[in-house]
Amino acid sequence: xxxxxxxxxxxxxxxxxxxxxxxxxxxxxxxxxxxxxxxxxxxxxxxxxxxxxxxxxxxxxxxxxxxxxxxxxxxxxxxxxxxxxxxxxxxxxxxxxxxxxxxxxxxxxxxxxxxxxxxxxxxxxxxxxxxxxxxxxxxxxxxxxxxxxxxxxxxxxxxxxxxxxxxxxxxxxxxxxxxxxxxxxxxxxxxxxxxxxxxxxxxxxxxxxxxxxxxxxxxxxxxxxxxxxxxxxxxxxxxxxxxxxxxxxxxxxxxxxxxxxxxxxxxxxxxxxxxxxxxxxxxxxxxxxxxxxxxxxxxxxxxxxxxxxxxxxxxxxxxxxxxxxxxxxxxxxxxxxxxxxxxxxxxxxxxxxxxxxxxxxxxxxxxxxxxxxxxxxxxxxxxxxxxxxxxxxxxxxxxxxxxxxxxxxxxxxxxxxxxxxxxxxxxxxxxxxxxxxxxxxxxxxxxxxxxxxxxxxxxxxxxxxxxxxxxxxxxxxxxxxxxxxxxxxxxxxxxxxxxxxxxxxxxxxxxxxxxxxxxxxxxxxxxxxxxxxxxxxxxxxxxxxxxxxxxxxxxxxxxxxxxxxxxxxxxxxxxxxxxxxxxxxxxxxxxxxxxxxxxxxxxxxxxxxxxxxxxxxxxxxxxxxxxxxxxxxxxxxxxxxxxxxxxxxxxxxxxxxxxxxxxxxx
Amino acid sequence: xxxxxxxxxxxxxxxxxxxxxxxxxxxxxxxxxxxxxxxxxxxxxxxxxxxxxxxxxxxxxxxxxxxxxxxxxxxxxxxxxxxxxxxxxxxxxxxxxxxxxxxxxxxxxxxxxxxxxxxxxxxxxxxxxxxxxxxxxxxxxxxxxxxxxxxxxxxxxxxxxxxxxxxxxxxxxxxxxxxxxxxxxxxxxxxxxxxxxxxxxxxxxxxxxxxxxxxxxxxxxxxxxxxxxxxxxxxxxxxxxxxxxxxxxxxxxxxxxxxxxxx
Ligand SMILES: Nc1ncnc2c1ncn2[C@@H]1O[C@H](COP(=O)(O)OP(=O)(O)OP(=O)(O)O)[C@@H](O)[C@H]1O
Ligand SMILES: [Mg+2]
Numbered sequence: 001x002x003x004x005x006x007x008x009x010x011x012x013x014x015x016x017x018x019x020x021x022x023x024x025x026x027x028x029x030x031x032x033x034x035x036x037x038x039x040x041x042x043x044x045x046x047x048x049x050x051x052x053x054x055x056x057x058x059x060x061x062x063x064x065x066x067x068x069x070x071x072x073x074x075x076x077x078x079x080x081x082x083x084x085x086x087x088x089x090x091x092x093x094x095x096x097x098x099x100x101x102x103x104x105x106x107x108x109x110x111x112x113x114x115x116x117x118x119x120x121x122x123x124x125x126x127x128x129x130x131x132x133x134x135x136x137x138x139x140x141x142x143x144x145x146x147x148x149x150x151x152x153x154x155x156x157x158x159x160x161x162x163x164x165x166x167x168x169x170x171x172x173x174x175x176x177x178x179x180x181x182x183x184x185x186x187x188x189x190x191x192x193x194x195x196x197x198x199x200x201x202x203x204x205x206x207x208x209x210x211x212x213x214x215x216x217x218x219x220x221x222x223x224x225x226x227x228x229x230x231x232x233x234x235x236x237x238x239x240x241x242x243x244x245x246x247x248x249x250x251x252x253x254x255x256x257x258x259x260x261x262x263x264x265x266x267x268x269x270x271x272x273x274x275x276x277x278x279x280x281x282x283x284x285x286x287x288x289x290x291x292x293x294x295x296x297x298x299x300x301x302x303x304x305x306x307x308x309x310x311x312x313x314x315x316x317x318x319x320x321x322x323x324x325x326x327x328x329x330x331x332x333x334x335x336x337x338x339x340x341x342x343x344x345x346x347x348x349x350x351x352x353x354x355x356x357x358x359x360x361x362x363x364x365x366x367x368x369x370x371x372x373x374x375x376x377x378x379x380x381x382x383x384x385x386x387x388x389x390x391x392x393x394x395x396x397x398x399x400x401x402x403x404x405x406x407x408x409x410x411x412x413x414x415x416x417x418x419x420x421x422x423x424x425x426x427x428x429x430x431x432x433x434x435x436x437x438x439x440x441x442x443x444x445x446x447x448x449x450x451x452x453x454x455x456x457x458x459x460x461x462x463x464x465x466x467x468x469x470x471x472x473x474x475x476x477x478x479x480x481x482x483x484x485x486x487x488x489x490x491x492x493x494x495x496x497x498x499x500x501x502x503x504x505x506x507x508x509x510x511x512x513x514x515x516x517x518x519x520x521x522x523x524x525x526x527x528x529x530x531x532x533x534x535x536x537x538x539x540x541x542x543x544x545x546x547x548x549x550x551x552x553x554x555x556x557x558x559x560x561x562x563x564x565x566x567x568x569x570x571x572x573x574x575x576x577x578x579x580x581x582x583x584x585x586x587x588x589x590x591x592x593x594x595x596x597x598x599x600x601x602x603x604x605x606x607x608x609x610x611x612x613x614x615x616x617x618x619x620x621x622x623x624x625x626x627x628x629x630x631x632x633x634x635x636x637x638x639x640x641x642x643x644x645x646x647x648x649x650x651x652x653x654x655x656x657x658x659x660x661x662x663x664x665x666x
Numbered sequence: 667x668x669x670x671x672x673x674x675x676x677x678x679x680x681x682x683x684x685x686x687x688x689x690x691x692x693x694x695x696x697x698x699x700x701x702x703x704x705x706x707x708x709x710x711x712x713x714x715x716x717x718x719x720x721x722x723x724x725x726x727x728x729x730x731x732x733x734x735x736x737x738x739x740x741x742x743x744x745x746x747x748x749x750x751x752x753x754x755x756x757x758x759x760x761x762x763x764x765x766x767x768x769x770x771x772x773x774x775x776x777x778x779x780x781x782x783x784x785x786x787x788x789x790x791x792x793x794x795x796x797x798x799x800x801x802x803x804x805x806x807x808x809x810x811x812x813x814x815x816x817x818x819x820x821x822x823x824x825x826x827x828x829x830x831x832x833x834x835x836x837x838x839x840x841x842x843x844x845x846x847x848x849x850x851x852x853x854x855x856x857x858x859x860x861x862x863x864x865x866x867x868x869x870x871x872x873x874x875x876x877x878x879x880x881x882x883x884x885x886x887x888x889x890x891x892x893x894x895x896x897x898x899x900x901x902x903x904x905x906x907x908x909x910x911x912x913x914x915x916x917x918x919x920x921x922x923x924x925x926x927x928x929x
Contacts, residue, residue: 317762317814495785502784506767507776513760520721520754521772521830522746531781 002148004266011265012154013223014237018257019161020216021238022245023168024209029247030172030185031198031205034097034108035427037434038115040235042088043213044226045119047134048127050081050218051226054135060126074137081218082211089210093203099621101202105426109373110572111620113430113565116232118613120562123228125610136222157219162254164212169250171208181205233561236438237264239431240289243296264288279449283442290439293432297424318369318509318577319632321497332490339482348477349596351550354489357586358543360571361496361579366536368577369505371512372421372529373430376437378564380537381544382445382556384410388545389456389554399463403488407541414537415530422526437561445556456554470550485546492539493579499535508532566590566609569616574627584627588612673733674698674874675720675750675838680728682712682719682898689715690726691898697838697874702864704885704906705878707895708918713878714755716895717840721745721752732837746772749837751873753827753844761816765807765826768815769798773834801829804863806855821847825856832863838874839863845879853881857888886910894918 021039028036036042052060054077059066072080092115100111141152172178176194181201184191191198217231224230237260245252264285271281338350359377366372384406391397391405420432444450460469463484470481499505510518511528519525548554557563570589575581588594590608599605623630675697682690689712697703705713719726722742730738737745746752760768773794774780802808805825810818815826824844831839841860845853866872879885885892886906894902894909896918902909909915 499781499784502789503770503774503776503780504784506763506771506774507780509763509767510760510771513762514758516723516742517754517758517760518771519742520723520746520752520758522743522834523771523776524741524743527777531778535781 003269005148006150007265007269008262009150009154011262011268012158012258013220013261014234014264015258015261016154016157016161017216017220017234018238018241018261019158019165019254020212020214021235022241022253022257023165023250024213025235025238025242026245026247026250026253027168027172027181027205027212028202028209029242031181031202032097032101033185034101034112035239035242035431036092036097036115036209037109037112037235037239037430038092038119039209039213039238040217041116041119041123041232042092042210043085043217044123044228044231045088046081046085046210046214047217047221047231048123048132048226049084050077051132051134051221052127053077053080055132062122062126065126074135077135078137078218081214085210085214086207089207090203092210093206096617096621097206098199098202101199103620106367106371106373107620109427109430110568111617113375114569114613114616114620116235116613117562117565117569118610118617120228120232121609121613123232125606127226127228129228131225131227133225134218134221137219138222153223158258160219161212161216164215165250165254168208168212172250177201177204229560229562233438236435237289240292240296240435243293243428243431260288260292279447280443281449282447283439283444286442287439290435293435294420297420297428297432318500320501320505321579322501323494323497332486335486335490336483339479339486344477345596345600346593347479347482348550349591349593351477351482351485353586353589353592353594354482354485355543355546355550355586356567356570356589356592357582358489358492358539358546359567360574360576360582360585360589361492362536362540362543363568363571363576364578364582365496365499365508365539366532367571368581369500369508369512370529370532370536372418372532373426373433374417374533374536375430375434375561375565375568376417376440377536377540377567378559378561379437379440380410380414380540381547381564382554382559383413383440383544384541385458385544385548385554385559386444386450386456388548389458393457403542403545406545407538410541410544411534411538414533414540417537418530418533421529421533434561437564441556441559441561445559458548458551458553460549460552470552481550485550488542488546492542496539496579504531562609563590566612569612573612573615573619575630578632580632581627588615672696672698672731673837674701675876676731677716677720678729678731680716680719680726680730682715682724682726684715689898690719690895692728693895693898693900695876695893695900695903697876699837699874700864700866700871701891702860702875702877702889704889704892705876705895706880706882706885706892711895712898713895714842715898717752717842717876717878720840721750746836749835749873750840751831751836751838752840753824753831753842755842755846755878757820757823757827759815759818759823759826759830761814763815764812765802765815765818765829766795766798766811768826769801769830769833770794772830773797773801797833801833802826804832804867805829805859819847821852824848836873838876840876840878842878843880844877845881845884853884857884860888 021043025036025039028034028039049060052058053068053072054074057068057071059068059080096111096115100107136153138153138156142149143152143155144150172182177196180191180194180196183194184198184201191201221231241253241256241260244256267285267288270276271284339347342350359381362377366374387406387409388402391402397405417433417436421429424432460467466480470478507523507528510521510523511525515525544559547558551558567589570585571582573588574584586592590612595605595608598608678694679692680690680694681688681692693716695703695705705716707713715724718724720730722740722745729736732748732750737748737750740748760771763771798811799808802811805828807822807825807829810822815823818826824847828841828844845856848856860875860877864872864875877885877889886909889906892904892906892909893900894915901918902912902915904912
């Protein structure tokens with residue numbers, strides 16, 4: 001009992017961070033209607049600045065750094081960290097979130113995910129990928145309660161964060177600006193009538209949220225050290241806390257944060273017990289936020305208040321694809337030629353591009369056609385790759401049956417994740433899927449009893465006696481493997497075009513446009529979503545198998561949440577509504593041919609994540625139709641100019657102001 | 667009109683509550699095949715609520731029967747599948763699809779079987795196009811088939827909504843202010859179309875139609891039966907001639923200035 005209490009108190013360190021991030025998320029959502037997936041990443045930056053100052057007196061800026069000569073005192077360093085947080089809040093508001101304040105939910109989710117990727121990439125570049133030590137602001141010590149020694153630092157931390165949250169609560173409750181912020185969350189005009197600019201209020205909210213998060217992470221990271229990936233993803237449990245509080249109550253945020261932190265810590269203790277099953281030892285604490293999210297969304301369902309859910313996801317228009325012989329042949333010839341004329345890392349880059357194209361295509365199905373947001377595509381791919389290693393090396397299932405089987409496994413997983421999509425949409429669906437992806441990553445891919453650290457070998461494919469393995473002797477990228485990837489990709493693209501141009505594609509687009517009108521037209525909306533998730537995850541799963549085959553083994557690093565988000569980034573960049581967009585995404589995608597060129601020719605490989613993050617922010621703000629869509633529009637415009645010779649208007653880009661809709665009862 | 671095995675649509679004591687507000691209170695209305703039934707009442711009387719409840723878009727108490735079979739437990743898309751079709755007061759077309767695609771979305775099946783057929787079945791060029799053309803002919807909009815739905819005028823969108831509800835066939839058609847957005851000339855033409863839909867376009871009997879509109883001359887001119895709602899209660903049900911002289915109707919509705927068109 002005593003140990004449990006001690007562990008619960010240790011968990012307060014996490015709880016304090018959740019309080020900071022959760023309160024910030026709530027405030028920003030109140031003020032802007034946006035769920036900021038970058039809250040954790042933003043909070044991390046100021047903490048890193050603080051830590052670096054205390055380590056060697058360097059003030060690290062996004063570009064360049066200032067050497068202060070000697071290490072500043074804790075107070076000065078903390079102050080500089082907080083000033084950084086204020087600036088970051090302002091930058092986030094004016095440069096990133098304000099431009100999308102009236103944009104479709106999808107663009108808002110994508111922008112905040114892009115900001116998250118960008119800051120995370122920048123942290124890796126500036127501060128390094130490894131854990132760094134953080135000076136403790138609070139004294140170490142312990143208090144004894146009824147004879148039990150409890151660590152005092154965690155308790156102090158929690159008290160400080162709870163007090164700061166109380167200040168935010170008082171701001172929302174008792175100041176005119178706070179009341180206007182609350183009013184603005186229902187109706188922006190109300191804030192205007194009170195004499196406030198919703199825009200200013202939103203800027204203030206972003207700054208407060210950024211500072212609050214930074215304080216929390218600076219205090220909390222003294223316990224564990226800072227690490228770019230973990231702290232960025234702490235936003236996921238904080239989102240769970242936000243949902244528990246129904247995005248409304250700061251009081252519940254504080255309580256839920258404390259309970260969640262303590263609970264995760266106790267789980268950490270329980271998994272070390274001899275009776276705890278070995279296979280469930282690692283990552284089990286990450287299941288909890290996901291479970292919380294699922295329970296909350298299923299129990300409360302559509303009763304969650306959210307501005308986001310009032311808008312349907314409005315996306316660029318879709319041009320229904322047709323199978324045309326000439327372009328298909330040209331593409332096939334170009335593909336074969338590109339693979340045949342290159343070798344080594346360039347051929348491998350092109351092959352990877354083809355695989356990434358498939359991952360992007362899975363987003364085209366789900367997001368472009370069906371209008372559903374999923375941040376779990378990487379996990380679907382990983383689940384298939386993972387299964388592939390089991391069925392090939394343990395069961396000896398032959399190729400291509402093995403790959404199809406694994407695609408179906410991913411498909412089943414996708415349909416499971418689709419269940420919450422029956423009731424929720426928009427940003428809330430993004431929360432569920434990222435929580436699912438994180439749970440799968442930590443519990444399955446990083447679980448040493450399921451996925452040994454030395455990797456899962458995947459048997460090379462052979463078909464009719466032809467060796468399709470990726471390596472042989474000194475050839476690290478065999479042509480026959482690349483051609484197999486090309487053939488599989490061509491088959492999947494063909495399947496996609498058949499579906500997209502058929503009754504299925506039309507039903508997807510109808511659901512995307514208007515769910516209740518679709519239901520009143522006899523379309524089974526739930527079934528349609530199930531089918532969409534199933535097909536999308538199937539495509540992602542096949543891509544995951546190909547990634548596995550191209551590595552010869554499966555390692556968790558290929559399928560992290562971030563890898564999945566990076567693919568979302570390039571899919572959106574390329575154009576999320578078309579095959580052409582998926583192809584552009586493949587070319588630009590992680591480890592694809594552009595990456596290989598960046599690394600080989602310009603030596604810029606390390607900057608790739610940063611460039612893709614920034615590119616995504618710009619695309620989401622300036623050019624929601626993506627590269628492919630913009631090119632198509634320009635081509636169409638030039639054609640019209642040429643044919644008419646007149647003054648044709650350039651076609652309007654997607655309508656960025658969705659009309660509010662009554663809540664759907666589907 | 668309380669024939670239990672009666673064909674068409676029938677509601678029995680339909681009640682809808684929104685929190686404390688009783689938006690429909692014990693409303694019993696029937697719509698027989700071939701019949702045009704009017705539903706009128708001032709703004710906020712609960713007309714749209716009635717349609718929402720009947721088609722499964724809002725929770726209600728009471729019974730809903732289609733051809734004598736209870737359908738109140740069915741999901742909206744299944745009610746449509748069993749022949750109950752509706753339009754929306756605000757149009758609610760699939761704005762990013764062409765008019766023809768809007769109609770095809772309603773007329774063509776979707777599901778796993780369709781996925782398989784899409785993948786491996788033979789494609790006929792222009793499959794389902796005859797359904798589209800005949801439904802568009804009914805509302806006289808053949809020439810906009812390839813226009814994007816959101817580029818239509820409001821009046822046209824409403825009519826396309828009617829065509830979409832007709833596409834693929836139906837037994838009962840619920841029209842929520844379909845003529846709002848039309849001028850009086852177009853409105854008269856529309857009245858003639860409503861009658862001819864109910865008469866099956868000359869092929870014997872057509873679907874039953876429930877017509878909601880604020881245009882009195884349209885409703886009283888075209889309907890066989892008129893129902894009047896006020897504060898969620900059915901205060902009158904009878905022929906248009908009776909409605910014109912009924913004191914409660916005159917006091918509740920006709921006496922007040924009637925907006926000719928109301929969106
Ligand atoms: N989803 C809802 N939630 C709560 N109240 C609602 C909802 N929909 C309608 N109401 C209320 O129910 C009442 C009836 O509304 P309804 O839309 O059915 O009226 P109506 O007769 O169609 O009016 P109009 O002629 O303006 O279209 C109104 O008071 C309305 O405010
Ligand atoms: Mg109405």
